Amino acid sequence: MANKVIVETNINGDPVELLCEPRQSLLEVLRDVLELTGSKEGCLTGDCGACTVVIDGRPVCSCLMLGVEATGKKITTIEGLAAGASLHVLQQKFLENASLQCGICTPGFLMSAKALLDRNPNPTEAEIRYSLAGNLCRCTGYDKIVRAVTDAAAAMAGRGRPAHGTVPSETASGMAGEMLAKGEVK
Numbered sequence: 239m240a241n242k243v244i245v246e247t248n249i250n251g252d253p254v255e256l257l258c259e260p261r262q263s264l265l266e267v268l269r270d271v272l273e274l275t276g277s278k279e280g281c282l283t284g285d286c287g288a289c290t291v292v293i294d295g296r297p298v299c300s301c302l303m304l305g306v307e308a309t310g311k312k313i314t315t316i317e318g319l320a321a322g323a324s325l326h327v328l329q330q331k332f333l334e335n336a337s338l339q340c341g342i343c344t345p346g347f348l349m350s351a352k353a354l355l356d357r358n359p360n361p362t363e364a365e366i367r368y369s370l371a372g373n374l375c376r377c378t379g380y381d382k383i384v385r386a387v388t389d390a391a392a393a394m395a396g397r398g399r400p401a402h403g404t405v406p407s408e409t410a411s412g413m414a415g416e417m418l419a420k421g422e423v424k
C-alpha cells in the first residue's frame with residue numbers, strides 16, 4: 239500500500255485534516271475516507287457531473303482531482319448546502335419543480351447551480367443552461383432543473399424567499415427533502 243499523506247483542507251466550513259493515498263481522487267476521499275457520500279460516482283471521466291463539488295467558488299468534478307490537491311482549499315459538498323435543518327433555496331425549488339427523479343444527478347446539479355448563483359445572482363436562461371452543461375441527467379429532460387434554478391435566483395434576489403427558507407429538510411416532501419439535503423439516493 240502506498241504511503242499515506244496528510245491533507246489539511248476545509249470542507250463545508252470546517253477545518254479537516256485527513257490521511258489519503260497520493261493516487262486517491264477527491265471523490266474517493268470524500269466518499270470513502272470522510273463518508274460524505276452525497277457526491278455521486280458516475281462516469282469517473284469528467285463527463286457526467288454527478289461528482290461536482292464547489293472549490294474556492296468554482297464547480298469541479300471531484301473525480302478528476304486528487305485528494306492531495308485539496309490542501310488549503312475551501313470545499314463545499316452537497317452536505318454543506320442546507321443550513322442546519324433548513325433546505326437551501328435551490329433545494330426547495332428543485333422540490334417545488336419536481337426537478338429530480340432517480341436523484342443520482344441531483345447533488346451535482348445543485349452544486350453547479352450554487353456556484354453559478356454565487357457568482358451571477360441574476361443569470362439568463364442561456365447562462366443557466368451553459369453553466370449546467372457539464373451535468374447530465376437521464377430522467378428529467380432538463381427543463382424542470384432550469385426552471386428550479388431560475389426560481390431560486392428570483393427568490394434570492396428578493397422577489398421571493400431568502401436564500402435559506404423555512405422548509406425543514408425532514409418535512410419538505412418527506413424523503414425527497416432528506417435526499418436533497420444529504421444527496422442520498424438509495
Ligand code: FES
Nearest residue numbers: 280281282287301
Ligand atoms: S463521476 Fe465525475 S464527472 Fe462523472
Ligand code: FES
Nearest residue numbers: 339340375376377
Ligand atoms: S434525476 Fe435521474 S439522472 Fe437526473
